[in-house]
Amino acid sequence: MTLRRVLVEMSVMEQRYRAVQDVVAGSTVTDVAERFGVSRQAVHRWLTWYEQEGLEGLADRSSRPRSSPGQTSPEVEALICELRRNHPRWGARRLVYELGRRDCPGPIPSRITVHRVLIRHGLIDPAPRRRRREDYRRWERGRPMELWQMDIVGGIQLADGGEAKVVTGVDDHSRFCVIAAVVRRATGRAVCLAFAEALQRFGVPDEVLTDNGKQFTARFGRGGGEVMFDRICRENGITHRLTKPRSPTTTGKVERFHQTLQRELLDDVEVWANPEEAQAAIDVFRHEYNNERPHQSLGMAVPADRFTTQPAEEQIPLRLPPPLTTIPAPRTPPLAPLPTSPSAARSATAAAAPSATGDDVGLAVEVTRLVPASGNLTVCGQQFWLSPTRAGLPVTLWADTTVVHLLIDGVRLKTVPSRLTPNHLRQLRADNGQPAGPPPITTGTVRSGAPIEVERLVNATGLISLAGRQHPVGYHFAGRRVTVRLDRGLLQITADGVLLRSLPNPLTAAEAASIRDARPAGPPPTPNPQPVRVERRVSCRGALVIAGQRIHVGIAHAGRTLTVEAADTTLRVYDGDQLLTEVPRTTVKPIARFKVRKPEPPRQQTDGQVESEYAR
Incomplete structure (x- = not known):
């Protein structure tokens, strides 16, 4: 048996002990180190451990450093995890930006550090690394109004069974959304109406980039010629550029806007009542996208910071074909060029508003x-x-x-x-x-610690914004304008003076004092006399669960979506207008889910067939 094989079969502690014994017996450190295949410094280190601690000192020990000054503090990690759980779509780059906007309890970590924190806490799944960001070549126009990218996207299911489309347009330089019009059918006239409205509102761009859809061009049409969209571009001096066939990445900026629109709005609503309701929701989303939502490709600036409309003295009269001479008024007024700094904003406001006189008071x-x-x-x-x-x-x-x-x-x-x-x-x-007569409510300075009220619009995911953070109040309130009442430890959701829901107050006194648009609260709201109605899907065993309480309604209703009327002492289960069962309420847990988001699967069998198969 060779010496190498003997060393392999011996444990690390035995090898170190044998080397120390050889040195003690008279061998030189150089010979022992060469024989055992280690450095001389390692042999000296083993001798020191043996002299100080004896045989136990030769055991394996951790190489972990005693301290790590650059380690992220637990408070910063907790804040990162809280922001990620409240906003599941925020990535590491957006979280670094939000940490800079808030009172971070420590140094702001780098993007890769935030990414590792999310992986360590199981908030994201690690994915194999793709090409480096530096390997991509980004292109964009040098100024706003130089190029618009336009496209059409679907995905709006209507209650009458149809599907509406959205005509979209994005400024290439600023990513500012200039067009977001819902149409029942994406005809050439509907697209041109949306385009003409944007031209009247923002001015005429130098170029427009579209795909080869028949609404935009007759390039692949049978008879050739010129479509109405091309005519508008030609008569107003706009260069109409077309992508290569089957090349959607050429209009990548407007396609990326479609992805954001789909993820943050359209995916949360399965069926819209009518196109007008969808248009109203998209208008709200569009305002937030342009003026509040930071954009990573812009260095976390909002698109409105880089977008300016065409100066009035440079605008030429808009020429439209006769079928488009009557265009509906824009849903929002034209945007003036935004100041680039707070001081410029204050000076612009002061210049726009006349000086106050005695007649302006009151x-x-x-x-x-x-x-x-x-x-x-x-x-x-x-x-x-x-x-x-x-x-x-x-x-x-x-x-x-x-x-x-x-x-x-x-x-x-x-x-x-x-x-x-x-x-x-x-x-x-x-x-x-x-x-005006006396105001309907009294507004004034909010006293510290006193109850306050503030108006908020619940977004499509059931969140409201308070003190720079979003807080869940309930998916079933999505799209509703509610009054939020903060009274000590309670956050009350009210509408027309009626209490809709009570939640724990997530804000500190300092955060509550920083809320914009807050006012002194009025009298406490009256309790809602109507019981809470929620939806539940019946399991394959004929049961449903509400607030932790299990109710058996029968295997005949498996897979059906039923309505549960939750009162203080009873729970009533309805199938449409038919009362199926009523049971005493034995739970005190709050109801956290109100809607069934997935549609009910089609029924392939009658109730009698299900019962007969179950009996069989």
């Missing part, structure tokens, strides 16, 4: 307007979301330079900050307005 006006079909009322450039369900109703606005109250039939719907100047108020008074 200036308030009441004016009545009809809610449009989209539910998005615009008055002097300020938008008020009222929902398409209130289309056609007269709404009264009590407005001054600080606050706007909206009322229907004398009942206050909501209160929002005013963006109206004294000139706007004078214009409203001259346009069928009248001097």
Whole structure:
């Protein structure tokens, strides 16, 4: 048996002990190190361990350092995990940006550190590395309004069984969404109407890039010629560029906008009542995308920071074909060039608003307007979301330079900050307005620790924004304008003075004091007299679970979606209008889920067939 094989069969501790014994017996350190295949420093280290600790000192020991000054603190890791759980779509780059916006309890980690924290806590699945970001060659135009990318995307299922389309357009330089119009059929006229509306609102771009769809070009048509879209481009001096066939990456920026629209809005709603409801939701998403949502390709800036409209003196009269001479008014007013710094914003505001005089003090006006079909009322450039369900109703606005109250039939719907100047108020008074009476509610300085109220719109995923963070309030409130009441440890969701839901208050006193648009709270809301109605899918064994309580309704209803009416003491299960069962409520857990998101599978058998097979 050779010496190497003997060394392999001996343990590490035995090898080190044999080397120490050879040195003690008189062999030189150099000879022992060469015989055992290690360095001389290792042999000296073993001798020191043996002299200090004896035979136990030759055992394996960890090489982990005693301290790691660069290690991420537990507080920062906890904040990263909290942000990721509240916003599952945020990646490492977005989380680094959000940590910089908040009071991070330690140094802001790098993007790769945040990525490793997410992997360590199981919040993302590690994927094999693709090409390095530096290997990609990004191209974009050098200024806004130089090139628009346009396309059409589907995926809006309507209640009548049809499918609507969205005509989209994105500015190449700023990623600013200039077009987002819902149409029932993506005909050439519908696309041109959306395009002409954007031209009237933002001005005429130098170039437009589209694919080879028949709405945009007759390149592959039978008779050739010129379609209406080409005619609009030609008569207004716009260069119309087309992609190569089957090359969707050429219009990659508008395709990436489609992905964001699909993930953050369209995937959360399975069926829309009508195109008007979808248009109203897309308008809200579009405003958030352009003005609030940071874009990674822009260095975490928002698209509105890089987008400017065409100056009025450089605009030429828009020429449209006769079928498009009558275009509906834009849903939102034209955007003025945004200031590049807070000081410029303050100076621009001061320049736009006239100096206050004695007549401006206490200036308030009441004016009545009809809610449009989209539910998005615009008055002097300020938008008020009222929902398409209130289309056609007269709404009264009590407005001054600080606050706007909206009322229907004398009942206050909501209160929002005013963006109206004294000139706007004078214009409203001259346009069928009248001097305002006392405000419907009292607004003023919020005392520290006192209850406060704030108006918020619940987004498509059931979240509201408070103090720079998003908080879940319930998927079933998606799209509703609610009043949030913060009273010590409670966060109450109310509408028209009726309590809809109570949750623990997630905000500290300092965070509550930093909420924008907050006002002193009114009287406590009245409890909702109607019981809570939720949906549940019956399992294959004929049971459903609500708030941890299991209710058996029968195998005949397996796979069906039933309605559960949850009162304080009872739970009633309905199939449509038919009461199936009523059981005592034995649970005190809160109801956390209200909707069944997946559609009910088609029934292939009758109830009698299911019962006979079950009996068999």
